[in-house]
Amino acid sequence: MIPFLSSISFGRLNSKILYNVLASSFHNNHHIQCRSIHQDDSMNDSNQDDDHDLLNDVFQYNLLVDLSPKNVVVIMPRMKKGDLYRMRLILKKFFGSTNRNHLRDYVRQESADAVVFAINVLRPRQHHFFRNFFDVEVYDRFSTVLKIFRERCSTKEAKLQLALAELEYVKKNLHHLQECDFSQFSFSKSFGGNFDTFYQIKKQIIQERESRLKRSLSTVTNAYEIKRKNRTTMEIPTVAVVGYTNSGKTSLIKALSHDTSLQPEDRLFATLDVTTHQITLPSKMKALLIDTIGFISEIPTTLVHCFRSTLREICTANLIVHVVDASHPNRYEQINTVHQTLKEIEVPEKLLQTMIKVSNKVDKLSIPIDNIDGIAISATERIGLDKLARQIQKGLIENTERLAFEMRVANGGEQYQWLYREASAIVEMKPDPHDANFLIMKVLITKSKFGKFVKLFHANLNSQ
Ligand SMILES: Nc1nc2c(ncn2[C@@H]2O[C@H](COP(=O)(O)OP(=O)(O)OP(=O)(O)O)[C@@H](O)[C@H]2O)c(=O)[nH]1
Ligand SMILES: [Mg+2]
Known part of the structure; x- marks a missing residue:
C-alpha cells in the first residue's frame, strides 16, 4: 500500500x-x-x-x-x-x-x-x-525528529546523545506539566503526596539520569577524542563534509572514496553517526573525509547541543566542504540553515572563510553548469569530481600550511627513504637525466617535517 x-x-x-x-x-x-x-x-x-x-x-x-x-x-x-x-x-x-x-x-x-x-x-x-x-x-516537530533519530542511531555515542536530548525535552516541558489537569491520574496516591511531590521526584529522577548519561557520554567521548588525536598525529588532513539533510553528502564521499560500505539513502537523517573515509587526492596526498549528520531547519537547539561532541569533528577539521542540493526548490533556505548551524556549533572563522561550496545533483538541472554557484557536481553521475578533488587539495595545502618542494636525492639513499616515509605525498619522482643513480623528487610535506628534514640532513632547501 x-x-x-x-x-x-x-x-x-x-x-x-x-x-x-x-x-x-x-x-x-x-x-x-x-x-x-x-x-x-x-x-x-x-x-x-x-x-x-x-x-x-x-x-x-x-x-x-x-x-x-x-x-x-x-x-x-x-x-x-x-x-x-x-x-x-x-x-x-x-x-x-x-x-x-x-x-x-x-x-x-x-x-x-x-x-x-x-x-x-x-x-x-x-x-x-x-x-x-x-x-x-x-x-510535534521535535518528537518527530527524536523518533527518527531513535530508530536510526546505532553507535553508543549517538544513543547516549539522543537519550540526553530526550531528557532535555522532558526537562524543558516538566514545569508545563503543572498546567495539566492530572486529577484523573492516580500518581498522587502512589507517590503519597500532591502534585508538588510528584514534580520534585520527577525532577530528581531526571537530574540523576542526566548526570549518569553525561558521565557515560564523557567516557565514550574521551575514547573518541583519543582516536581523533591519533589521526592528528598521523598528520592525515581531515575534510568535514556538511550540508542539509538529503543533499548528497554520503553519496559524494562514496564517489570520492569508492567506499562501498557507504549507503546513500533517499530519506532524511540517513546518516546519524560521524564516520571517516580515506581518499587519495591528485597529488597522491591522503585525506580523511568525515561524513556528518545532516542539518535541518528549525531543529531544536537542544538537539544540536546534544550532538555537539559529534559535530566537534567539524570544528577540528582542516577544511569544510558544504554540499548543497542544487535541485532543491528551497536550497537558499537550506544554505542559510547550514550557515546558522555552523555558527551555533562555533566553527572557527578561518574554516568558514575557506569553506568549499559544492552544488550537487546538477544532473537534475536543465541550466548550464557554468551558471551554477560553487563547484557544480553530480555525485551519482560522477560529474565535476576531479575539479572538486583539486580544490580540496588546494584548500588542504593552504589550511594545513603544507609545503611543496623538489630535490635531488640518491636513489634508495637515506634522504629518499625518509621522504618516502614521512612526506604527505610524493607528487612526482623522475630519474635525474645527468646521473641515473639520482632521482628528482617533488614532495608535499608539513612545515614541522620540513624543519626536521633540514635539521637531519643539513639540507639547504627552498620550498615552493
Ligand atoms: N540525481 C542525483 N541524486 C543524488 C545525487 N547525489 C545524491 N543523490 C541522491 O540523494 C539522496 C540522498 O543522498 P545521501 O548521500 O544519502 O544524502 P545525505 O546528505 O548523506 O543525507 P543524510 O545523511 O540523510 O543527511 C539519495 O537517494 C541519493 O541517491 C546526484 O548527484 N544526483
Ligand atoms: Mg548521509
Missing part, C-alpha cells in the same frame, strides 16, 4: 475559515502530488511562496511515512516561521473553535493513525488534549 500523507493548514487569523486542506501521496519518497481543497475563497489570496514552503514542509514529513507506513495527517499553521506569538494565538483560537471538529472528521475520514503538528514543540497540555481529541498518536 502506498502510504498516504495529508496535511491541513490553518489560515491566517483574520480569514473566516481557519484552514485549508492539502492532500498528498508519496511514491517511493520521490514524487509528491498535491491537491489543494480550499475551504474558503479567502484562502486563495495566499501567496505562492507560502504554498511553496508548505509543500516543502509536507515533503519533509515524508520521513514519518518512512517510519510507520500508516496514514498521517499533518496540521500546519500558515504563518511565518518562528512567529511564536501568532502561533499561540492560532492554537488558542483553534482550541476554542468548532473547526477542530472539522479536523477530527478529516482525520477519521483519512483513517489517520497519527497527527503531526508542524510546529517545534507542543506544550504537554496541548499534546494531551489533542491525543485524546483525535484518539491517535500526536507528534
Whole structure:
C-alpha cells in the first residue's frame, strides 16, 4: 500500500475559515502530488511562496511515512516561521473553535493513525488534549525528529546523545506539566503526596539520569577524542563534509572514496553517526573525509547541543566542504540553515572563510553548469569530481600550511627513504637525466617535517 500523507493548514487569523486542506501521496519518497481543497475563497489570496514552503514542509514529513507506513495527517499553521506569538494565538483560537471538529472528521475520514503538528514543540497540555481529541498518536516537530533519530542511531555515542536530548525535552516541558489537569491520574496516591511531590521526584529522577548519561557520554567521548588525536598525529588532513539533510553528502564521499560500505539513502537523517573515509587526492596526498549528520531547519537547539561532541569533528577539521542540493526548490533556505548551524556549533572563522561550496545533483538541472554557484557536481553521475578533488587539495595545502618542494636525492639513499616515509605525498619522482643513480623528487610535506628534514640532513632547501 502506498502510504498516504495529508496535511491541513490553518489560515491566517483574520480569514473566516481557519484552514485549508492539502492532500498528498508519496511514491517511493520521490514524487509528491498535491491537491489543494480550499475551504474558503479567502484562502486563495495566499501567496505562492507560502504554498511553496508548505509543500516543502509536507515533503519533509515524508520521513514519518518512512517510519510507520500508516496514514498521517499533518496540521500546519500558515504563518511565518518562528512567529511564536501568532502561533499561540492560532492554537488558542483553534482550541476554542468548532473547526477542530472539522479536523477530527478529516482525520477519521483519512483513517489517520497519527497527527503531526508542524510546529517545534507542543506544550504537554496541548499534546494531551489533542491525543485524546483525535484518539491517535500526536507528534510535534521535535518528537518527530527524536523518533527518527531513535530508530536510526546505532553507535553508543549517538544513543547516549539522543537519550540526553530526550531528557532535555522532558526537562524543558516538566514545569508545563503543572498546567495539566492530572486529577484523573492516580500518581498522587502512589507517590503519597500532591502534585508538588510528584514534580520534585520527577525532577530528581531526571537530574540523576542526566548526570549518569553525561558521565557515560564523557567516557565514550574521551575514547573518541583519543582516536581523533591519533589521526592528528598521523598528520592525515581531515575534510568535514556538511550540508542539509538529503543533499548528497554520503553519496559524494562514496564517489570520492569508492567506499562501498557507504549507503546513500533517499530519506532524511540517513546518516546519524560521524564516520571517516580515506581518499587519495591528485597529488597522491591522503585525506580523511568525515561524513556528518545532516542539518535541518528549525531543529531544536537542544538537539544540536546534544550532538555537539559529534559535530566537534567539524570544528577540528582542516577544511569544510558544504554540499548543497542544487535541485532543491528551497536550497537558499537550506544554505542559510547550514550557515546558522555552523555558527551555533562555533566553527572557527578561518574554516568558514575557506569553506568549499559544492552544488550537487546538477544532473537534475536543465541550466548550464557554468551558471551554477560553487563547484557544480553530480555525485551519482560522477560529474565535476576531479575539479572538486583539486580544490580540496588546494584548500588542504593552504589550511594545513603544507609545503611543496623538489630535490635531488640518491636513489634508495637515506634522504629518499625518509621522504618516502614521512612526506604527505610524493607528487612526482623522475630519474635525474645527468646521473641515473639520482632521482628528482617533488614532495608535499608539513612545515614541522620540513624543519626536521633540514635539521637531519643539513639540507639547504627552498620550498615552493
Ligand atoms: N540525481 C542525483 N541524486 C543524488 C545525487 N547525489 C545524491 N543523490 C541522491 O540523494 C539522496 C540522498 O543522498 P545521501 O548521500 O544519502 O544524502 P545525505 O546528505 O548523506 O543525507 P543524510 O545523511 O540523510 O543527511 C539519495 O537517494 C541519493 O541517491 C546526484 O548527484 N544526483
Ligand atoms: Mg548521509
